[in-house]
Amino acid sequence: METIRLPGSDLVVSRLCIGGCPAGEHGWGNVSREEIHAAFHKAIDLSVNFFDTADVYGLGRSEETLGEVIRGCRSRVVVATKFGVRVENGKTFYDNSPEWIETAVSRSLAHLKTDYIDLYQVHDLDGVTPIDELMDKLLSLKRHGRIRAIGLSNLAAKDVEKFVPYRKEIASFQNHFSLAHRVDETFIRDTQKTLDAAPLTWGSLGQGILTGKYSKDVAFTPDDRRSRAVYDNFYGEKLLKNLRIVDAMRPMAQKYGVPVSAVAVRWILDALPASVVMTGVKSERQAEQNAQALSFRLTAEETAALEACSR
Numbered sequence: 001m002e003t004i005r006l007p008g009s010d011l012v013v014s015r016l017c018i019g020g021c022p023a024g025e026h027g028w029g030n031v032s033r034e035e036i037h038a039a040f041h042k043a044i045d046l047s048v049n050f051f052d053t054a055d056v057y058g059l060g061r062s063e064e065t066l067g068e069v070i071r072g073c074r075s076r077v078v079v080a081t082k083f084g085v086r087v088e089n090g091k092t093f094y095d096n097s098p099e100w101i102e103t104a105v106s107r108s109l110a111h112l113k114t115d116y117i118d119l120y121q122v123h124d125l126d127g128v129t130p131i132d133e134l135m136d137k138l139l140s141l142k143r144h145g146r147i148r149a150i151g152l153s154n155l156a157a158k159d160v161e162k163f164v165p166y167r168k169e170i171a172s173f174q175n176h177f178s179l180a181h182r183v184d185e186t187f188i189r190d191t192q193k194t195l196d197a198a199p200l201t202w203g204s205l206g207q208g209i210l211t212g213k214y215s216k217d218v219a220f221t222p223d224d225r226r227s228r229a230v231y232d233n234f235y236g237e238k239l240l241k242n243l244r245i246v247d248a249m250r251p252m253a254q255k256y257g258v259p260v261s262a263v264a265v266r267w268i269l270d271a272l273p274a275s276v277v278m279t280g281v282k283s284e285r286q287a288e289q290n291a292q293a294l295s296f297r298l299t300a301e302e303t304a305a306l307e308a309c310s311r
Contacts, residue, residue: 001014001015001016001046001047001048001049001294002014002015002269002294003015004198004274004275004276006119006149006171006172006197006198007170007171007172007196007197007198008149008167008168008169008170008171008196008197009119009148009149009171010148011078011118011119011148011149011171012078013049013050013078013276014047014048014049014050014276015269015275015276015277015294016043016048016050016265016276016277016279016290016291016293016294017048017050017051017052017080017200017276017277017278017279018039018040018043018048018050018051018052018278018279018280018281018287019052019053019202019278019279019280019281020051020052020053020054020057020062020063020065020066020280021053021054021057021062021280022036022280022281022282023036023040023053023057023058023061023062023065023066023280031282032282033065035282035283035284036065036281036282037065037068037069038283038284039281039282039283039284039286039287040065040066040069040281040287041069042284042287042288043281043287043291044069044073044076044077046287046288046291048287048291049076049077049078050077050078050080050276051066051070051077051078051079051080052080052081052082052119052174052200052278053066053079053080053081053082054081054082054083054085054123055081055082055083055085055104055107055108055111056082056085056086056087056123059087060107060111063081063108063111063112064111064112066079066112067111067112067113067114068113070112070114071113074114078118078119079112079114079117079118079119080117080118080119080120080121080151081108081112081117081119081120081121082120082121082122082123082153083100083101083104083105083108083120083121083122083123084096084100084104084122084123084124084125084126085123085124086100093126094123094124094125094126094127095126095129096122096125096126096128096129096134097126097128097129097133098129098133098134098136098137101134101137101138101141102137105117105120105141105146105147109146115145115146116145116146116147116148117146117147117148118147118148118149119147119148119149119150119151119171119172120138120141120147120149120150120151121150121151121152121153121172121174122134122138122151122152122153123153123154124153124154125154125155125156125159131162131163131166135150135163135166135169138150138169139169142169149171149172150166150169150170150171151170151171151172151173151174151197151200152170152172152173152174152195152197153173153174153175154174154175155173155175155191157187160190160191160194160195161194163195164194164195167194167195167196167197168196170195170196170197171197171198172197172198172199172200172276173191173195173197173198173199173200174199174200174201174202174278175187175188175191175199175200175201175202176201176202176203177199177201177202177203177204177268177272178201178203178204178205178206178210178264178268179206179210179245179264179267179268179306179310180203180206180209180210180233180238180241180242180245180310181203181206181233182310182311185271188201188272189272192272192274192275198274198275198276199272199274199275199276200275200276200277200278201268201272201275201276201277201278202278204264204265204268204277204278204279205261205264205265205279205290206233206242206264207233207234209233209234209239209242209243209246210242210245210246210249210260210261210264211259211260211261211264211289212246212249212250212253212259212260212261214234214243216239216240216243218234218239220234244309245306245309245310246260248305248306248309249263249264249306252298252302256295256296258289258292258293258295258296259289259292261279261286261289261290261293262289262290262291262292262293262295262296263293263298263306264293265277265279265290265293266293266296266297266298267298267303267306269293269294270297270298270303271303271307277293
């Protein structure tokens with residue numbers, strides 16, 4: 001298993017991270033908690049030691065499931081969760097206030113059934129709380145051993161410079177990135193240099209379109225968020241472009257004896273050195289397929305072909 005050390009920390013993580021959004025059991029169609037358990041355990045067996053979730057995924061459900069899985073193997077697993085997105089009275093809003101952080105971290109620790117969180121991440125900035133107040137609270141949590149490292153997520157370009165004074169304390173930042181979504185590629189590379197932080201990519205399989213299991217006639221049930229047109233990877237010209245990318249990956253997958261999803265993950269691993277690719281899983285099979293990305297390398301010609309068709 002390929003690993004990296006998250007900058008400014010002693011956390012050594014696998015370059016494949018299991019994303020916990022499906023474990024929230026909301027918005028991804030039919031999800032079985034038992035299958036999620038099995039998938040997480042399979043990932044650990046495959047030497048994946050990095051798991052990412054958020055307090056808002058299933059309103060704590062995802063954290064609870066991860067807490068159940070890591071019981072008995074806590075020291076082998078790097079747990080990342082996020083705070084800052086609140087849902088109350090049917091409304092969703094952002095909150096980075098020190099008061100909310102205290103509430104959020106206490107809840108997450110209880111959900112995860114652990115004494116510490118390895119990587120505690122700002123899910124989204126609220127645009128109100130001063131960065132100094134936000135970071136002072138997080139650094140206090142770190143000094144008291146409740147968290148081990150600090151991460152960011154969904155940063156806007158205008159906000160990156162605000163964290164430069166704290167660059168030695170920022171271990172990572174999450175950003176949307178895949179063969180189906182490359183619009184932030186330059187931003188990711190620049191932010192990695194500016195903050196000396198590891199990029200963690202989400203949406204790495206384009207919400208599933210890059211797995212190769214969907215056709216142009218794809219349709220989702222209403223309980224699946226991808227039934228909404230805002231998930232444009234599955235609609236119109238974007239869908240057709242994504243299917244052309246999948247067609248380009250198929251012969252590579254056949255050559256290396258891996259699923260198409262593994263090629264999509266491998267491309268990111270090679271495109272962004274010292275990065276981590278996050279993939280959500282709903283079954284053992286998906287965990288196994290994604291892990292196969294660590295079993296081969298693409299040639300320069302193959303990489304160039306994928307870059308060309310995904311521009």
